[in-house]
Amino acid sequence: MLTHLTLINFALADHLALDIEQGFNVLTGETGAGKSLLLDALSACLGERTDTNYVRYGADKADVTAVFSYQPDSAEAHWLTEHELEDDTGEIHLRRVIFATGRSKAWINGRPSSLAELKEIGRLLVQLYSQHSQQQLLEPPYPKHWLDRYNNFAEPAQAVRDAYVTWQNNIRQHQAALDAQATRIQKIQSLELQIEELEEVIQTDYRETEQEFDRLSHHEHIMQDCGYSLNVLDEAEQNITQEIASIIRRLESHAGRSEHLSNIYNSLLNAQSEIDDATASLRQFIDRQSFDPERMEQLNTTLEVFHRLARKYRTQPELLKQEYETWQQELEQLHQLEDPETLAEQVELSHQAFIQKAEHLDQIRREAAIPLAKQLTEQVKPLALPEAHFEFKFEPMEQANAEGLSTIQLLFTANKGIPPQPLARVASGGELSRIALVMQVMNAEKTEAEVLVFDEIDVGISGGTAEVVGRLLADLAQHVQLLCITHQAQVAAQSDQHLLVKKQQTDPASSTIIELDEEHRILELARMSGGVEISETTLQHAKQLRQLKFQST
Template sequence: MLTHLTLINFALADHLALDIEQGFNVLTGETGAGKSLLLDALSACLGERTDTHYVRYGADKADVTAVFSYQPESAEAHWLTEHELDDDTGEIHLRRVVFATGRSKAWINGRPSSLTELKEIGRLLVQLYSQHSQQQLLEPPYPKHWLDRYSNFADPANAVREAYATWQKNIQQHQAALDAQATRIQRIQTLESQLEELEEVIQTDYRETEQEFDRLSHHEHIMQDCGFSLNVLDEAEQNITQEVASIIRRLESHSGRSEQLSSIYNSLLNAQSEIDDATANLRQFIDRQSFDPERMEQLNATLEIFHRLARKYRTQPEQLKQEYETWQQELEQLHHLEDPETLAEQVEMSYQTFMQKAQHLDEIRRAAAIPLAKQLTEQVKPLALPEAYFEFKFEPLTPANAEGLSAIQLLFTANKGIPPQPLARVASGGELSRIALVMQVMNAEKTEAEVLVFDEIDVGISGGTAEVVGRLLADLAQHVQLLCITHQAQVAAQSDQHLLVKKQQTDPASSTIIDLDEQQRILELARMSGGVEISETTLQHAKQLRQLKFQPT
């Protein structure tokens, strides 16, 4: 339930804090007063798109906070737990800041959050119905979606979509196998030939072969330079090993007299050890080297094979082994390519599964359509449509698709003895608005959200019809919290809380929202009924409207 809203520099609101009550809450006010202010702010907190016009003129940012209460085992409670956002207060604080630069930031219970997270939690908390919702009735998918939603057919409908997707995927795989079958054998033969050609050469490491060949090619120079180095290190009369040892002996007696000399002495000891190791390894390297002309010829032949194959397959010699592995993997996949006949069986099995689920969905839709159309008829009749009649028409889809086996139309007639026709063809604008209102209220009875927002959905109705709508919404508010913008005094009179939006002539202009007491309610209802000039007659009429709120139905 929505308990509190705070608006700071949001559109026409300078600083506005408002407590929202349980039950049926209405917002009224003169045209241009800013009645949509509250709903725009709430939408911002629920992650909807915003822009810079929401920032009050002269301010650098708009700041909105919405506070909701929730039950421990509710869907929103589980969502908060999953996202580690529950704080054991039983409240959800949604905050949105919109900057004049166009950027915005969001928080949930004090933690920075994304707009996606705001929308996720928002869908669990609030359901919004606008005055333009009647246009949905004219869209072909709407009757089916409304039937599924009201009858809780979401799971079987999703099962049909998934089964259809599986069937279509199997069809594509089968066709791909048929297409591949023509070239498969030829490709296998090509790969086998290429693998056979590379099989022997890749047993040799190209880098090691190239390095060994390079070493043999420069054998004479290597031995000359190694001999010279060994002589300087250890075999000459004044060699490096002896000179370093002499230096170490001279510094050893002084190393205890200075920390810096001690460090130098230790470094020289380490250097002496490194030189000794290097000298021993160099001597061992020289002793093991020998020039083998036959080995050099063999290595040269191997390298020529590498380069020839690399040119043939347009790659680098060192990449031939990787190419071999890639071809081998492709060959294995071709050998394991599913047989088209096996895939054809899978296509048939997935088709049968789809048809089974689709037929079940079609049957339960047809069974639910009759009582639902009757219920819709009974709900619409009191709204100045005494001869209203509805029925659902099912027409086979050829071919069947992810939505099922039938296209579903909602047929309507407002006149006795006239056969029902598609709603879009025969319903007037006023009739559409009333039908849309009833369908939305029926949907609202099934929603999991605890807050329902109706934005001027009673446009196009008046008089006794508006009174019936008011009672309809008041009955719904026994189960959920309602927030409704209305121009109809008959609707507003049925509310539990009446909020008046007023524009103030400040500089810049601003709007405020007043929680009306009973006497103020009567004056506002009189204004809504009779206009600017409030007479005793309009006051009496307003009082009578309020008395209807407390009369048993």
């Protein structure tokens, strides 16, 4: 869960450090106070796009840090382990610095990270729902995606998409085979000639041949230098081997008198051993060397062939073998094209596999749609929609695609005796907002994220409906941590922690967030209910709202 948030020079925040509690947390405040401040900062830490407006006026950068706690076996724990970002403290520190120039930097547990990594871990930690989410209900794909998400159909849905892609790829390959018939034979003959020309030369390793030729070319010089070296090491009247042996004998009697001298003595013994081994190896090397002019001519001829073919095929001599292998693969593929029927069989098999997976997905979607529509109906009714009714409508597509075999519509009616119609056609704005709210809460119950953020999703509701929404969110907060920006006193009254956003007329202006105690919560609820002038009536109403919270718990 989110435990701490620190904002430095972020928008209207000068320096703000905030502890977040488990359960249901609300943010309230007057219009323009900066209620979105905390959510904007959190979004920045989760890798969302930022701009220079987030940098406080007069500052050169904004700095935001979000701290999360997590369980050892959670998805985020496994992600940290995979990316070698785990921390012994059992916490996740996400930091984002936004510069006035427009650049930004990110860190995860103190290590520099990319925005892509922030987004990956962010999706595991936090799920955000905005006041504009109701517009998603009007988009054709939404009912299908919501049905899949609520019932955990992501895996079979992905299997259908993958099978569709395989089928389409096989269709393209088959068509390419048919289109290539005209030029196939000519290309095969060309490749066969090229492969034949290289087949013998690539049996020889170019680098080894080049190295051997270089050694024979410098045979005389090598033998002179090796002979000189062997003479200095072991054969001259005053050679290195004898001199080191003399030094060792002189120091041997003193090695026990000084640890430093002992170390030097041992180092010289090791050096003597290394020199002896090198001398022996050098002598063996000299004894085995012989100059073979015929072998040198043979190597030279081979290298000339390598270079001639490399020029011909516009590559490097050492890459000829790689070219040979590439041509073989191309030739094998072209031979497969000799029988388009084989590819046609692959098309048919992949189509059957796609249809099989798509039919399975369509079946489980239809089976899940009935109870889900019933559950949605029951959840929406308390929100001043007593006669609400939902159905999912499946219609076969003319042509199956990666999304399955059927289009799925969510039908709705708010009035008894009137058949349900497509949601976008019959639902009013207020009805859409309430339906979107319930669908989001139902989704939130299924999410793996431990932190859910609701940004003014209760817009368009009031009175008893808002009270029901508050209880709905409070129940959800028994399982996950909630952060909710709200204008509804009935919703705020159900919270466990109440955070008030206030604008201060400093120079420049700034916003602060304070945690309210019970007395100040009553005053804020009264302000939300009755406006600037707080009367005894609004105070009593605010107290009653809080009592409802305690009675429900």
